[in-house]
Amino acid sequence: MKRNRVPSLVLDPVRESLVTSSGALLIKEAIRVADLDRGLSRALSTWRPTRATHDPGKVLLDVATAVALGGDCLADVAAVRAQPELFGTVASDPTVSRVFTALAADVDDAVAAIRAVRADARAAVWRRRRPLSGTPGTRSGGQVIVDIDATLVGAHSEKQGAEPTYKRGFGFHPMCSSIDHGALGTGDTGVLNLRPGRSSAWDSADHITALDDTLAQLPESERKQVLVRTDTGGCSKAFLRHITNLGLHYTIGFAAKDSVRIAIETIPEQAWRTAIDSDGEARDGAQVAELTAWMPSTSRTGTSDDWPPGMRVIARRERPHPGAQLRLTDHNGWRITCFATNTKGPGWTLATLEVRHRQRARCEDRIRGLKDTGLRNLPFHDYAKNRIWLEVVALAADLLAWTQTLAFDDHEPARRWEPKRLRLRILAVTGRIICTGRRRRLRLPRDWPWNQLIDTGWTTIHTT
Structure with missing residues (x-):
């Protein structure tokens, strides 16, 4: 075996004027x-x-x-x-x-001033080159997707607001939002709202604050067609009604509880459709179906304690991969996950809506980058x-x-x-x-x- 030897080096005490970045x-x-x-x-x-x-x-x-x-x-x-x-x-x-x-x-006041400057800077950058495809304010590629999620930040010493977290750690639990660039790039940072470690990931008031703060970060012309996307932590009646009152769209994880289990047991087998992947190809062993008609509690519009009007519940089922831990919500060997959305109209098939929601994983990429x-x-x-x-x-x-x-x-x-x-x-x-x-x-x-x-x-x- 031939070795590629590297000549040895010694440190020269002479210094030069270089730029290292x-x-x-x-x-x-x-x-x-x-x-x-x-x-x-x-x-x-x-x-x-x-x-x-x-x-x-x-x-x-x-x-x-x-x-x-x-x-x-x-x-x-x-x-x-x-x-x-x-x-x-x-x-x-x-x-x-x-x-x-x-x-x-x-x-x-300092945070408000910094965020105002950042919003103006974002508008200037987007005027020069918009990071999203399509026409602003339209669903066809121009839709601005706001992802909201909470994350844990550890603390290794006693700090103000550092508390035990739900994962038995110690630190903070900030609520983060990002503006997804889709397939074209990474994403802008919306807001990072600091919260103590004991703060709940399901707090509707914190989700509402994060959304309102993020909308203020967007150029005004971009607020006409916004999609709010979160995991099940954002699935509260108060938050969904707030989004609906703003005239925005949402796709939010929906907990697979008893009402979902009953609907899945009732829905006819022919209601399931083949799911697709991000490239538009059929995904083997995965199917989607709409459960709204079998969940009458989602269609009530009487009081503020009800789910917002126009909400749809869509389920996805897929065979768990070998070695996956089974869940109580699994049905006849299928792994069941659900999400709620208010998007309707031509072109928005069940499979397309499900892919759009599953791309929420990009939010995890943004948090990792942060x-x-x-x-x-x-x-x-x-x-x-x-x-x-x-x-x-x-x-x-x-x-x-x-x-x-x-x-x-x-x-x-x-x-x-x-x-x-x-x-x-x-x-x-x-x-x-x-x-x-x-x-x-x-x-x-x-x-x-x-x-x-x-x-x-x-x-x-x-x-x-």
Whole structure:
């Protein structure tokens, strides 16, 4: 066997002027397009002391950039500070800490100000390049899908709001929302609402708050055709009635309880239809059927305690895979899952509606990406400061998503990369800044495999 020996290396004490996050130049261009720097500067000017040197908006944006590059605490802003040729002057750690303390002292107003800027930035990015296919405000590819789900964030020390969780852990239970880009890309972050660890995943008031906050994040023209998608945690009468009163569509997991079991036992066998996969092909061993007519309790419209009018309950049955643990709700060897929706009309077959609901799994991908972008651990003891931190996490995640949207075309796989891969291949490349022809230029390594993506991304942002 022939060995490919690598020549040994020794560390040279001589240092050179290099930029270790050259790919972040694309993030800087996304910030320029979204007008985030000036927007945050104006919105947070209230929290800037009279004789302060550093602008709170710039400080917050530097922290968000550090988190986008892989940081998970305030001290990681040092990686941005070490590259002034790319990011400019960055505040010291004590200054950054004082900014967070000032914002946390008036946390409700600070969160509202940051979210308002993020909504304006999103509108600017979507005007430049809409991340969804189809015509805005229409069901044909233009429907904006808002996914809502709660997740657990562990805490390894006593922090305000950290409590035992339902999974016997200890920490927080924030309610998260994301705006799905569908097959074209990843997704924008809607809101991250911090909650104590004991908070319920089925709290209808928290779902309503998350939805209202997310709608405020959308450009006004995009709110005409919104689909709300959640798991069974969002299946409450109050939440579904709130969605219905707003004139929106929903597809929400429905618990397979006694009423569902009775309906499945009553429904005729010929009512079941073949299910399909995301490519539109028949899915072997899976079927769907509508249970609404066999569940009369869902059609009442008398009081606020009833399910909303127009609600449909659709069931899916599939043979459990070998080794799967059986459930009490399994019927004659079939695994039964259900969801509720109010979508009707031509083209919306039972199989199509079921595929659309099953694609809710993309929300789990967004949450995984958020945990790779600062959500895995909340760094502060104070609850108010951790609320500000979640706004930084949302901003950092949006910076990555907006960079992908602006820099890459629909067919480019890089538009769908998760944060880890994006950082490894695009953002973390080392370059050298040179001055020639009265211009400063960033030179990348000659043999970097993804140079073309950075080149085309830069060109696309400037020409689209």
